[in-house]
Amino acid sequence: MVTERVQVVVIGGGATGTGILRDLAMRGLSALLVEQGDLAHGTSSRFHGLLHSGGRYAVKDKEAAKECIEENLLLRRLAPDCIEPTGGLFAQLPSDDPAYAETWVKACAEAGIETKELDVGALIQKYPVLSPKITRAYSVPDAAVDGFRMLWSNVNSARRYGAKMANYSKLTAIHQTNGRISGVELTNTLTGEARQIECDMVINAAGAWAGEVTTLAGLDVSIIKDKGTLLAFNHRLTNQVVNRLRPPGDADIFVPHGTITLLGTTSVSVDDPNSFKTTDKEVQDMLAVGREMMPRIDDYRIIRAFAGVRPLYQANKGAGGRAVTRNFALIDHEQRDGLTGLISIVGGKFTTFRLMAEKTVDLAAKKLGNNTPCRTKEEPLSAPQSAEMLERGKKVFGVPGAKKAAERLGEGFAKVVAEAEQDRAKRRMFCECEMVSAAEIEYVADDDDSKTLSDIRRRTRMGMGTCQGIFCSYRTLGAMSDHKQFTVTHREFLAEFLQNRWRGVRAVLWGQQLREAQLSSEIFCTLFGMERMK
Amino acid sequence: MNKKTDVLIIGAGLSGLMAAAKAAESGKKVTVAAKGMGSLSLSSGCIDLWGYDIDDPQQVCPNPLAQIARLGEVNREHPYTKVADVLEESLRCFQGITARYGCDYRDNGGANWLLPTAVGTFRPSFLAPPSMAVKDLDKAKRIVIAGYEELKDFYPEVMAANLARNGNLPESVNIAVVKLRCAWKKLYATTLAHRLEQAEGIKEAVDQIKPHVVSGTVVLFPPVLGERLDIDVAARLSAALGAPVYEVANIPPALPGQRLQQLLLKHLRNMGVDVIIGCTFTGAKTEGNRCLQVTAEGAGKTFTFAAQTYVLATGAFVGGGLDSRIGAVREMIFDLPVCTLEKWASGEFLSMNGHGFNRFGIAVNDRLQPLDEAGQVCLENVRITGANLAGANGPIEKCGNGVALASGYKAGKLAGEVPS
Numbered sequence: 001m002v003t004e005r006v007q008v009v010v011i012g013g014g015a016t017g018t019g020i021l022r023d024l025a026m027r028g029l030s031a032l033l034v035e036q037g038d039l040a041h042g043t044s045s046r047f048h049g050l051l052h053s054g055g056r057y058a059v060k061d062k063e064a065a066k067e068c069i070e071e072n073l074l075l076r077r078l079a080p081d082c083i084e085p086t087g088g089l090f091a092q093l094p095s096d097d098p099a100y101a102e103t104w105v106k107a108c109a110e111a112g113i114e115t116k117e118l119d120v121g122a123l124i125q126k127y128p129v130l131s132p133k134i135t136r137a138y139s140v141p142d143a144a145v146d147g148f149r150m151l152w153s154n155v156n157s158a159r160r161y162g163a164k165m166a167n168y169s170k171l172t173a174i175h176q177t178n179g180r181i182s183g184v185e186l187t188n189t190l191t192g193e194a195r196q197i198e199c200d201m202v203i204n205a206a207g208a209w210a211g212e213v214t215t216l217a218g219l220d221v222s223i224i225k226d227k228g229t230l231l232a233f234n235h236r237l238t239n240q241v242v243n244r245l246r247p248p249g250d251a252d253i254f255v256p257h258g259t260i261t262l263l264g265t266t267s268v269s270v271d272d273p274n275s276f277k278t279t280d281k282e283v284q285d286m287l288a289v290g291r292e293m294m295p296r297i298d299d300y301r302i303i304r305a306f307a308g309v310r311p312l313y314q315a316n317k318g319a320g321g322r323a324v325t326r327n328f329a330l331i332d333h334e335q336r337d338g339l340t341g342l343i344s345i346v347g348g349k350f351t352t353f354r355l356m357a358e359k360t361v362d363l364a365a366k367k368l369g370n371n372t373p374c375r376t377k378e379e380p381l382s383a384p385q386s387a388e389m390l391e392r393g394k395k396v397f398g399v400p401g402a403k404k405a406a407e408r409l410g411e412g413f414a415k416v417v418a419e420a421e422q423d424r425a426k427r428r429m430f431c432e433c434e435m436v437s438a439a440e441i442e443y444v445a446d447d448d449d450s451k452t453l454s455d456i457r458r459r460t461r462m463g464m465g466t467c468q469g470i471f472c473s474y475r476t477l478g479a480m481s482d483h484k485q486f487t488v489t490h491r492e493f494l495a496e497f498l499q500n501r502w503r504g505v506r507a508v509l510w511g512q513q514l515r516e517a518q519l520s521s522e523i524f525c526t527l528f529g530m531e532r533m534k
Numbered sequence: 535m536n537k538k539t540d541v542l543i544i545g546a547g548l549s550g551l552m553a554a555a556k557a558a559e560s561g562k563k564v565t566v567a568a569k570g571m572g573s574l575s576l577s578s579g580c581i582d583l584w585g586y587d588i589d590d591p592q593q594v595c596p597n598p599l600a601q602i603a604r605l606g607e608v609n610r611e612h613p614y615t616k617v618a619d620v621l622e623e624s625l626r627c628f629q630g631i632t633a634r635y636g637c638d639y640r641d642n643g644g645a646n647w648l649l650p651t652a653v654g655t656f657r658p659s660f661l662a663p664p665s666m667a668v669k670d671l672d673k674a675k676r677i678v679i680a681g682y683e684e685l686k687d688f689y690p691e692v693m694a695a696n697l698a699r700n701g702n703l704p705e706s707v708n709i710a711v712v713k714l715r716c717a718w719k720k721l722y723a724t725t726l727a728h729r730l731e732q733a734e735g736i737k738e739a740v741d742q743i744k745p746h747v748v749s750g751t752v753v754l755f756p757p758v759l760g761e762r763l764d765i766d767v768a769a770r771l772s773a774a775l776g777a778p779v780y781e782v783a784n785i786p787p788a789l790p791g792q793r794l795q796q797l798l799l800k801h802l803r804n805m806g807v808d809v810i811i812g813c814t815f816t817g818a819k820t821e822g823n824r825c826l827q828v829t830a831e832g833a834g835k836t837f838t839f840a841a842q843t844y845v846l847a848t849g850a851f852v853g854g855g856l857d858s859r860i861g862a863v864r865e866m867i868f869d870l871p872v873c874t875l876e877k878w879a880s881g882e883f884l885s886m887n888g889h890g891f892n893r894f895g896i897a898v899n900d901r902l903q904p905l906d907e908a909g910q911v912c913l914e915n916v917r918i919t920g921a922n923l924a925g926a927n928g929p930i931e932k933c934g935n936g937v938a939l940a941s942g943y944k945a946g947k948l949a950g951e952v953p954s
Contacts, residue, residue, distance in 0.1 A: 284860065298859070425683045471687070474653070474785060478689030490653065490696055495884055502883035509879055510858040514891060517879070518851045519576070521889060523785050525929030527578055529585075529655045531884045532592065534699050 005198040006030045006164070007368060009184050011171050011213050012206035013037075014044035015147065015350050018154035019357030019376070020205055025161035026379070027365055027372040032197060033163065034186055036170040036209075038455050039155065043207050044147045044350060045458070046276070046308025048230055048255045048264035050241060051075065051083055051145040052351040055090055055115070056248055057326060058107035059100075064326045065111035067352045072141060075354065079381040081407050082150040086256055088142025088241030089118065091134045093292055096246040101136050104245060108140070115140055127238045129294050142241040144257050147350060148458060149408065153381040156410060168451055169195070174202060174217045174342075181217075181341030190451055201364055204344040208273035208311040214344060219337050221344050224312040227275050228265030229282045231508065234301040234466055237261040237294060244293060251289035259465070260303070263290050270309060278305045278507045301512040303468060304504030313347030328356050330363060341367075382410050389414050396420040396427050401435040408460060409440065416443045430479070431472035433465020441476060445483045453486055453493050454500065468501045470520050491533045498524065535837050539565040539808070541949040542828065542839045544815060544867065545847030545855070547572035548935055549920030551798040552624070552942030553845045553949070555631060558805040560950025566802065567813040567830060567839065572795065573853050578783040579757070579790025580649065581628070581639065581939055583660035584614075585932030591886060594658045596645055598936075613923040614933070616900050617940040624943035629661065635797045637763060640667045650754060652688055652784035654696025658932055663790055665759055665768035668752070668780045671701065675750030676708045678777075680743055683713050684721040687785055688756035714742050723787050727761040736767070740774045747777050757781040757788045763796050813837060815848075815867045825913050828867060843915050843949035846870075846904075847942065850895060850921040863894055865922070870904045870912055873897050873924040888930040895924030902945050915952075917945035 008024055010017050013035025024031040035041070054068030076083055092101055108115045118137040124130050155165050166186060172194070173185035183198040204213045204221075214221040236256045244252035255262045266282050283305050291297050313329050328348030333339045345360045358374045365372065385406045393402030396417060406413045419439045420427045426439035444450050444459045453476065456462060462476065463469030473494055480486050480493065488496070498520070509517055524530040541557045543550045546568035558564045584598035588608055595601050599622065606615045614621070625641075632639045639661040646658035649668055671677065677697065681690035690711040697709060716738065718729060729735035743753060753771070759781045760767035771779040781790065802809060813832040818825050827840040846867065848855030856872060857864050863872040875890040895918075897905045902917040920938035921928070928934035 287860075428684065428686050430686070471785065475686060475689075477653070477692045481689070481691040481695065489699075490692060498883045506879050506881070509891070510860050514858050514878075515851045515854075517889070518891060520883070521892060521929040522576060522852065522934075524884070525888070526582070526932065526934060527657070527783050527785065527788075528651050528653050529657050529932075530653075531886055531888075531930065532586075533653070533655045533696070 003196045003198055004032075006032045007199060008032075008201045008203060008364060009034060009197055009199045010203045010205055012204070012209070013039040013151070013165070013167060014042055014205065014207050015151060015353035016207070016345055016348065016356050017205035018151045018158070019353045020203055020345070020360050021163050021165070022154045022158040022161070023357045023361040023374060023376050024364070025158040025163035026375050027361065027370055029365065029368060029370055031158075031163045033155070033158075033165045034169050034171055034184070035165070035167045036189060038167055038452070038458055040148050040151045040458070042209070042273070043308045043310065044151055046230075046306060047147065047228070047350060048253055048262045049144055049147060049257050050253060050255045051143040052349070053088060053140040053142045054111055054113050055088070055104070055108055055140040055142070056243060056253075058111050058113060059104055060247065061326060062107065062111055065107070065113065067355055069111060069113045069141070071352045071355050072143065074377060075145070076143065078379070079150060079153055081382065081384070081410070082146050082153060084144040084257075086142065086144050086240050088140045088243060089123070089137050090140060090243045090245040091130065091137040091293065092245035093131065094133055094135055095292070096244070098135070100246055105138065113140060129237050129296060130242070131293055131295050136245065138245070139240075142243070144241065144255055145350065146257070152459070153410065157381050165449070167449060171213060171216065176217065176339065179338055179340055181339065200368060201341045201343065203360060203364060204342065205360070208309040210311060210344055210346050212273070214333075217333070217339060217342055219333060219339065219342070221331060221346060223346060224314060225270050225273050225275070226310040226312050227268045227270045227307050228310060229278045229286065229305060229307045230262050230264040231283065231286060231305050232303050232504075233261040233263065234303045234512075235259070235261060237300065242293060249289070251286035252293070254290070254294070273309050275309055276307050278307050280507065283507050302508040303466065303513060304501070305507035306504045311346060328352065330359055332363060334367075385413060389417060392421065393417045397435070397437055401429060401437065404435045405437065405440055409443070412443055416440050419443065430475040431460070431462040431465065433467055434461040436460045436462040436472070438479065441479045442482075445479055445486075453480070453488070453497060457497070463497065463501065468505055468516065469497060470516070470523060473497045491530070494524070494530060535835055537565065537837060537839045539563050539839065539841045540954065541565070541843045541845065541946075542567065542841035543845040543847055544568065544828070545572060545849060545853065545920070546570070546809070546811065547847060547849055547853060547920060547938065548574050548577075549938035549942030549945075550845065550847030551795070551802065552628065552939050553847060553917075553919055553946035554802050554807050555798065555805065556627065556943050556946025557949040558802065558807050562950055565808040565810065565839065565841070567810040567815075567837075569812070569814050569854060571811060573849060574795040575788065575792045576786045576852070577788070577791045577935060578657070578659070579663060579788060579794050580659040580666060580783070581625075581661035581935045582658065582932040583936035585646065585658040591930075594646055594648065598646060598660055599644065609925070611897075611925040613926050613937050613941060616898055616902060617937075617944045620944045620947065621940045624940045625661065627943060628939055631801050632663075632794075632797060635763060635800060636766075637663050637793065637797055639663055642667075648701070650693070650697060650701070650782045652693055652756060652782050654693040655700045657783060660936065663794070665766070665781050666783070666790055668754070669778070671752060672703055674707055674752040676710060676748055676752070678710050678712055678743060678746050678751055678753045680712045680714055680739070680753055680755050682716055682721055682726060682756075684716065685723070685726060685756060685758070686721075687723070693754070693782070710746050712743055712746050714739055723756070723758050723789060724761060726758045727767075727789050730758065730767045731760050731762060731765045736770055736774060739771065743775060747775050751777040753777050753779045755779060755781045757784050757790050759789070761789060761792070763793050763800070818868045820868070820913060823911060823914050825868065825916050842952050842954070843917065845917045845919060845945045845949065846896075846922050847919045848922060851891065853921055855922050856894065865896060868904070868913060868916060870896050871906050886930065888927045892929055893925055893927055896922055897924050901948060902941060917948060919945045
């Protein structure tokens, strides 16, 4: 068996792990990122996609609020293609404590978060979907962030500095010699093959799975696993993030993303980090709260419900749910447990991933004798698309298609445009909802990191729009035929793809979405007999 | 605007059009009014009656009529049990009409056809138009699957990969894929169908396919062989290639369904039926257990229709006859009680049990009159047809168009018997 060697193995392909990988690589440390599924298959793609201004935490968690606003402003500059600077607002209803507004405004000012009181009448005129009962409203610099794109930008940038990434690789053992980390064993979750890696250090950035990782080293880190359910509306209800001006609670944030809006979330303690199931009651409870802010919410179509698990960390056990700090903790297991070479970074939130990475790598670098300073505050994640390439893209994919592809593909865009220029058939839009061309699907399918068809879905967003994959899943079969790494049969592919979509759709099965579900069963069962396909 | 008619059919899908055709035969004044063009264009264009064996649902049913006759023993709520008495005559009537317009829907001697689809599965169906009634595919020496490079929704390689896996084809059969090029820039099913109605479109296809045709070849096409009913593109291609050419079922837009709709509409016009499309029904006025009139909006006008008999053929959720909110389902015109199940959907999308919501609908008696929870007739001059009926599991049983055809026929027949 070949044994590979790197200085640092990072566990967890979420925002924190990919941020750490990039930081390590930029400081010249050799590193490998290990992810059990696809990038962001855990919490970093299962959240509301809010780049916090910090306003939500200002009153209760000033430290967290300060970090949020600083990172928010930084990331807008460093990764503009991952962020939509929508701005946000906090609105108060008659049932909310009116005194909270004063406390909140003051706390925001202290944390450095700019707020501005808005004319409520004008606001409701601008967004008639909002409740006419709103008493006060303030703007804040919230934004929407595409988690998936941010993570890939991190990894792509890290790779340019020589870092490596292994997805579909589960950590199955941590090796230690004389109280010192010496390596890890990884098992490929698709092939079952084991792989040994020698290293000096393991950084545990596994989020909700962080406790599972330290258990392999014989140590205990207690993570509170807190499930949050979200609803996706098939409309952009407002152009700004909408928060409720009151102490944080369930279902009080609406975040616009592209053409949709996410409503989140709940907060329920769970035992298993893989608890992604939503219940009818959660969905209905959320709608009940959401309706207070947007009374006509039931007239809008909901395309799916999904859940993610927040990894919360509380050094001294006892608190739970919303009482637990959203702050992060860096655990030096050398100091705490006497095991040299293991660091855990736990808690925190997406907005502050870069800062968490910086602090973590500061500690790791010091231990490895590396004095290079952190540069992730200065260097942008990716170079902007050239105007010339965008023009060429527009000619083959049309204006909206080219824009979306350019945002998704980064450097790959040039290659995809060139392919489509060569071959007219590749200009076909396989996914009309998200404007994904045949050329883009081919490009992603060719990539070594794409190991399953769901990877193609996550990287292109094919199948994630309004129709939830009715048409494009079938079209992707055509693209599969030329890529032999997808060893599944067409039956398996379609079943898996449709089932993944169905999980989210089934929780919101009424109105227009029930219509779509009936159409899907007409197409895949009545017309194609998929339920009996071999 | 007030309209008076003997029979008002609401909905222009298969069941509504059949109801109109049958009611018109009796000399009644018949009006069809519908919001849109109905969902026939979403269907395969074939008449699926009953696909699989009642006792062994993995086995294709060899004799659908005999199985449906048995259905009363195992599932008394199935809509077929309300129309079993007219099932065979409804099929004969349908075949008679289609034959009159040169598109004779063919049966397979009482057995199901097993017709290939675009993903390479085989679907059991009872009646198929000539362009789809593939004969003896298992005896072919060579199957040529012809697809257009730029047509978005047909992948001949996918079909080829699955044909052998899903059909009882001998190993010796040679399956070839031909990717056609078309001189047109944008290729949609409808534009392609139009092109194939022109001589140059046929020539373009024949020139590219011909080299792949040997003796014993069957050529399979996506369902794009012509938009119009009176131009038999499949026959033209067959003659030019010297090999039988068929089209296979595919995702919408599927032209065989549209052609059937055109055919039936043409027949209705010839029978003097008034057809009004673009009418959104808003409600009904009732007295006791009779409907007095229904109202609709369309083209900036408000219509009221008064009739002896009303046929509700508005479909389920896809058709728009039913709508739902969390935990509640509504019939949109008469506000009739809808039978639902506690479990709306299965956990698996491709479950062999299907989904509860596909069985939702209105309970009826043997005269297709709507019933309330106590089994009493709600409105005695309203008849319910097609996907509005409760109890069928169409996507799994493969009976949607069969139920629509037979129930539409029966509703039309009953309407014709009502004394003026």
